[in-house]
Amino acid sequence: MDLSTKVRAAFEAAFPGNDFSFVRAVPATDRKFGDYQCNDALKLAKPMRLNPREVAAKVAEKLSADEAVAKVEVAGPGFLNITVSGAWISSRLGLLAADGNLSVPQIGKGKKIVIDYSSPNAAKQMHIGHIRSTVIGGALDRIFRTLGYDVIADNHLGDWGTQFGILIKGYRELLTDEERENLTVATLEKCYVLSAARAKEEDGVWREGCKAELVKLQQGDEGNRALWKRFIDISIGEFERMYSKLGVSFDTYRGESYYNDMMPGVVKRLQEVSLAVESEGALVVNLENENLGVAIVRKSDGGYNYTTSDLACVESRVKEYQPERIIYVTDARQQLHFKQWFSIAAKLGCTTKLVHVPFGLMSFQGKAISTREGNLVRLDELLSEAVKRSLAIVTSRRGSEEASSNPSEEDIRLAEQIGYGAVKYSDLSHDPITDIDFSWDKALALDGNSGPYLQYAYARVNSLMEKAGVSGVEGAFSVEESSERSLALQLLEFPGAVVRAAEAYKPSILADYLFQTAQLYSSFYQNTPVLKSDEETRRARLNLCALFGSVLSKGLSCLGIETPKRI
RNA sequence: GGGGUUGUAGCUCAACUGGACAGAGCGACGGUUUCCUAAACCGUAGGUUCCGGGUUCGAUUCCCGGCAGCCCCA
Numbered sequence: 001m002d003l004s005t006k007v008r009a010a011f012e013a014a015f016p017g018n019d020f021s022f023v024r025a026v027p028a029t030d031r032k033f034g035d036y037q038c039n040d041a042l043k044l045a046k047p048m049r050l051n052p053r054e055v056a057a058k059v060a061e062k063l064s065a066d067e068a069v070a071k072v073e074v075a076g077p078g079f080l081n082i083t084v085s086g087a088w089i090s091s092r093l094g095l096l097a098a099d100g101n102l103s104v105p106q107i108g109k110g111k112k113i114v115i116d117y118s119s120p121n122a123a124k125q126m127h128i129g130h131i132r133s134t135v136i137g138g139a140l141d142r143i144f145r146t147l148g149y150d151v152i153a154d155n156h157l158g159d160w161g162t163q164f165g166i167l168i169k170g171y172r173e174l175l176t177d178e179e180r181e182n183l184t185v186a187t188l189e190k191c192y193v194l195s196a197a198r199a200k201e202e203d204g205v206w207r208e209g210c211k212a213e214l215v216k217l218q219q220g221d222e223g224n225r226a227l228w229k230r231f232i233d234i235s236i237g238e239f240e241r242m243y244s245k246l247g248v249s250f251d252t253y254r255g256e257s258y259y260n261d262m263m264p265g266v267v268k269r270l271q272e273v274s275l276a277v278e279s280e281g282a283l284v285v286n287l288e289n290e291n292l293g294v295a296i297v298r299k300s301d302g303g304y305n306y307t308t309s310d311l312a313c314v315e316s317r318v319k320e321y322q323p324e325r326i327i328y329v330t331d332a333r334q335q336l337h338f339k340q341w342f343s344i345a346a347k348l349g350c351t352t353k354l355v356h357v358p359f360g361l362m363s364f365q366g367k368a369i370s371t372r373e374g375n376l377v378r379l380d381e382l383l384s385e386a387v388k389r390s391l392a393i394v395t396s397r398r399g400s401e402e403a404s405s406n407p408s409e410e411d412i413r414l415a416e417q418i419g420y421g422a423v424k425y426s427d428l429s430h431d432p433i434t435d436i437d438f439s440w441d442k443a444l445a446l447d448g449n450s451g452p453y454l455q456y457a458y459a460r461v462n463s464l465m466e467k468a469g470v471s472g473v474e475g476a477f478s479v480e481e482s483s484e485r486s487l488a489l490q491l492l493e494f495p496g497a498v499v500r501a502a503e504a505y506k507p508s509i510l511a512d513y514l515f516q517t518a519q520l521y522s523s524f525y526q527n528t529p530v531l532k533s534d535e536e537t538r539r540a541r542l543n544l545c546a547l548f549g550s551v552l553s554k555g556l557s558c559l560g561i562e563t564p565k566r567i
Numbered sequence: 568g569g570g571g572u573u574g575u576a577g578c579u580c581a582a583c584u585g586g587a588c589a590g591a592g593c594g595a596c597g598g599u600u601u602c603c604u605a606a607a608c609c610g611u612a613g614g615u616u617c618c619g620g621g622u623u624c625g626a627u628u629c630c631c632g633g634c635a636g637c638c639c640c641a
Contacts, residue, residue, distance in 0.1 A: 029587065039586055042624075052624080076587060077624050291570070293640060335571060336639055360572085361638070393606070418606090429592095430580065433572070435637065441593095442579070447606050448592040449580085456606050464603050493583090500583060512581065515591080526599095526608040545603095567604075 002092075003068070003084065007038050010062040015048070015055075025082060027493060031482075034071065034081040035489055041078045052078030089488050090477040096492065097473040097547050101146070102554055103495045108149030114317050115141050115151055117329035118248070121158035122235040122255065123167055123188040126242050126379040128438050129369040132359045135427045135560065137329035138248035139507035140357070142558045147502055152251050152321060155239075156313070159232050159255030163192060165214025168227055169206070170195030172213075185238045188231060193371075242379055245420050247560030254313075262312035263304045267297055270311075275347055285344055295340040307341045314345050318352050325353035327505070332358035332433065357505045360435035369438075377438065386419030386444050387412070393446065394418070394567075414564055418452050419444070421561040425451030428559050429511040449515055451561055454552065457518040459567040460525060461549040468531055470542050472550075478540035483524040487544060490517050494551045498558065507559055514555045521548050 004024040011020040022043075025036040041059060045052035056074040063072050063080070068088035073081045096103045117137020120130050141153050170191040171180065179187050199207040217224040236253055243249060267283060270276035276283045281300030285307075287293060297308045317326060328338065338356040345354060361368065364375040394415050395404035403411065426443050430436070446452045465471065479488045497513035530541040553563045 026583065029582095033587075037586085042586080045624095079587070293570085331638095332572070333638055339571095358572090363637090390606095397604090397606085434580080435573075445579095445593080450592085450606085452606055453592090456604080460604055460607085467603060496583080504584090508581090509583075512591090513583090516581095519591085522607060523609090525603075529603075531603045567606075 003036055003082070006066055006068060007040075007059070007063065007080070007082075010059045010066070011040070011044075013062045014058040015044075018044075025080075027489065028081065031486065033075065033079070034073070034083040035485075036082040036084065038080040038082065039078075041080060045078065056080050086479050086485075089479050089485070089492070092492050093477040093479075093488055093544070093547060094473075096494070097477075097543070097550070102551060104146055104498050105495060106148030107499070108144060108147045110150075111148075111324040112150045112152065112321055113144060114154055114321060114323045114326040115144070115329065116154050116156050116326065117141070118239075118243075118250075119156040119158065119330070120239060121163075123163070123185060123192060123231050124235075125185050125189055126239060127369065128364065128377045128379060128382055128443075129362050130379060131246075131382075131423070131427055132331070132362055132432070132436075133329050134243070134246055134248055135424050136357070136359055136432050136507060138246060138560050139428055139510075139558065140327065140329065140502070140505060141248065142560060143498060143502050143507065143510065146498060146554075146558050152323070153249070154317075155250045155253045155255075157232070157235075157253055157255030159235075160257040160260055162210075162214055163196075164217055164228055164231070165210040165212075166195045166199060167192050167231065168213040168217065168224055169210045171227065183230070183234055185235055188234070242383070245383055245416070246424060247420070247562070256309055259309050259312040259316060262316060263308045266308055266311045266315065267304075269348060270297055270344070273348070275344065285340075287340055287343055290343060292336065292340050292343060295344065297344075306337060307344070310341045311345060311348070314350060314352070314354065315348075318350060323352060325355055327355045327357060329357045329359070332360055334358070355505065357432065359432040362436045362438055364438040366437060382423065382443065383420060385440065386423050387415045388419075389444050390418040390422065390446060390452070391415035397567075414567065417562045417564045418446070418455060418567070421451035421455055421556075422446055423451075424559065424561055425454070425511065428507045429515070431508050432506060452567075454514055454518050454556060454561070455563060456567055457521055457525075458549060458552050458556070458563045459565065461521065461545050461552070462565045464525075464530060464545055465542065465549065468538075468542055470546065473543045473546045475539060475543070477543050477547075478536075479544070480537070480540075481528060483520075483528045484541065484544060487517075487520045487524050487548065490520050491544075491547055491551050494555065497555075501558075510555060510558060514552060514559075517548070517555075518552065521545075521552075 007025045008020045008023045011018070011023050023038065023040045025038045028034050028037045041056035042052045045055050048055065053074055056078040060072045060074055060080055063069050063082070068084055069082060070085040071083040075081050115137055118130065118134040120126050141151055145151050167188065174194050175187065175191055195210065199210050213224060217228055232255070267276065270285065275285050276297050277286065282296050283298040285295045285297055287295060295307045296305055298304055314326065317323060335356065335358055342354045342356070363369060364377060367373045367375055369376055391407060391412065394411050395407050398404070398411070422444050426445055427436070429449060477488070479485050493513065497510050501507055501510040528541065530538060530545060533541060556563050
């Protein structure tokens with residue numbers, strides 16, 4: 001039984017007949033107060049018209065009867081400070097180690113959720129602005145799966161719209177045969193820029209040509225359709241190269257085009273229930289009484305916009321999957337848009353929980369990232385730089401000239417794991433809502449609170465276990481010294497950290513937990529001998545190390561970060 | 568003009584949803600490799616949590632009013 005349950009039971013025993021479901025024990029803010037604290041006696045005192053210290057004292061009396069509790073004290077205005085027994089900690093560690101999920105509760109069992117993230121535009125290269133949605137979404141994806149949810153990861157590609165008219169025209173007339181043969185996203189991007197520039201330069205003929213290609217595409221012309229399909233396939237192929245480096249993968253790539261034909265139906269339904277009304281030629285939904293302004297669902301030229309396509313998309317997903325909720329990971333600028341269409345969806349009878357997870361803007365050199373600003377750093381450029389920097393350290397640690405001038409395959413692979421881990425961790429370790437001004441040094445930090453710090457801790461624990469000739473937990477745990485105790489108590493918090501990260505939609509909560517855990521381990525490692533201690537202590541400490549390794553590895557895998565066995 | 572969001576150490580960020588003396592990393596200064604990987608560990612310095620009110624036994628956290636940055640809408 002976990003401690004919160006025990007404390008709750010003590011409240012129940014002391015004051016029968018009340019609802020104590022909110023009562024919980026949390027790790028003590030300061031170890032000198034004990035291992036755990038409970039502040040809930042203070043909340044009860046007023047409604048019960050009792051002195052808070054007396055409430056706490058009565059609960060303490062009941063609690064002290066429990067053999068898991070070594071000491072319980074009432075402090076300050078009515079805090080309960082609880083010290084648990086070493087035996088209890090050991091038995092809890094045993095439960096954690098014995099469970100394949102490390103006691104992470106399977107609260108999502110039988111529940112389906114859709115997570116919509118990354119969503120780059122087709123035919124354009126990914127850049128550092130795409131990291132956040134991809135990495136945060138990817139982490140949430142893995143965290144929810146760890147909690148037992150059946151997750152459908154969907155990539156809502158920008159794969160439809162006027163840019164394809166421009167692209168097709170450019171492809172037909174501006175590219176060389178060779179470029180057409182070996183088509184890449186970089187070529188497509190260049191092709192788009194050239195063609196768009198020409199259309200803009202008052203070249204009416206060119207512009208009309210682009211428009212004509214678009215119309216043909218929309219009307220299902222076979223040639224244009226095939227070309228479009230090819231652009232999309234090439235784009236996805238290249239995106240997947242990035243995704244594999246970032247540790248994410250998608251179940252579906254349903255871009256805007258997938259929902260295109262459903263939009264008239266959505267508009268029709270909006271009109272049927274009189275939600276949408278004509279205004280200056282456009283069709284709009286007025287949400288002013290909710291302070292959400294006005295959402296346009298069909299423009300005056302007959303075109304649709306994102307509100308309509310998002311409504312079509314949600315209808316489609318609900319019909320196909322009946323998910324418990326749908327999570328959208330996009331930048332914070334879109335908050336109003338999401339509030340608007342969430343509200344409309346609810347009015348159309350959608351009962352699925354819709355969640356927008358907004359993240360802060362990424363800028364570079366103080367400016368929003370854009371081609372126009374010329375501050376666009378391509379994602380593959382960042383990732384190769386990450387590998388380059390970690391490779392330099394990896395090879396220098398090898399010590400030989402040979403290793404640094406001619407790195408082995410193995411070292412390169414290691415440098416990739418470290419470099420990508422550094423990039424991912426630097427984003428995931430912050431609250432998503434924080435704005436980030438990109439800098440190479442921040443994105444590629446290799447020491448302190450960084451991905452490599454965590455990977456290093458893992459490599460060390462792994463090496464320790466190898467030397468000891470053990471592969472995992474064997475036999476009982478035992479915690480004696482304070483460095484063991486601190487680490488042990490921290491390890492017990494792992495399931496809670498995963499749950500909190502999911503509830504708040506913040507992978508940063510898990511990242512922060514793992515960093516703190518690794519810090520406690522590093523300190524333990526430095527100051528507490530393992531291999532050289534006597535047989536009994538050695539086995540117990542090795543168990544603690546093994547469990548730390550499992551927690552770290554599972555936690556990092558939730559963040560999409562690899563844990564090499566050796567660094 | 569309306570709305571959202573952020574404001575915490577020199578810099579980058581935490582603070583488990585209202586708890587005890589606000590914690591880390593980087594940077595600075597000092598120390599630790601005959602000992603399980605020094606990408607590490609230990610220590611020192613550094614704070615009016617933007618400002619002013621309010622609620623509360625208790626506020627970085629909640630409420631009201633300002634100020635500043637970023638963003639969205641018109």
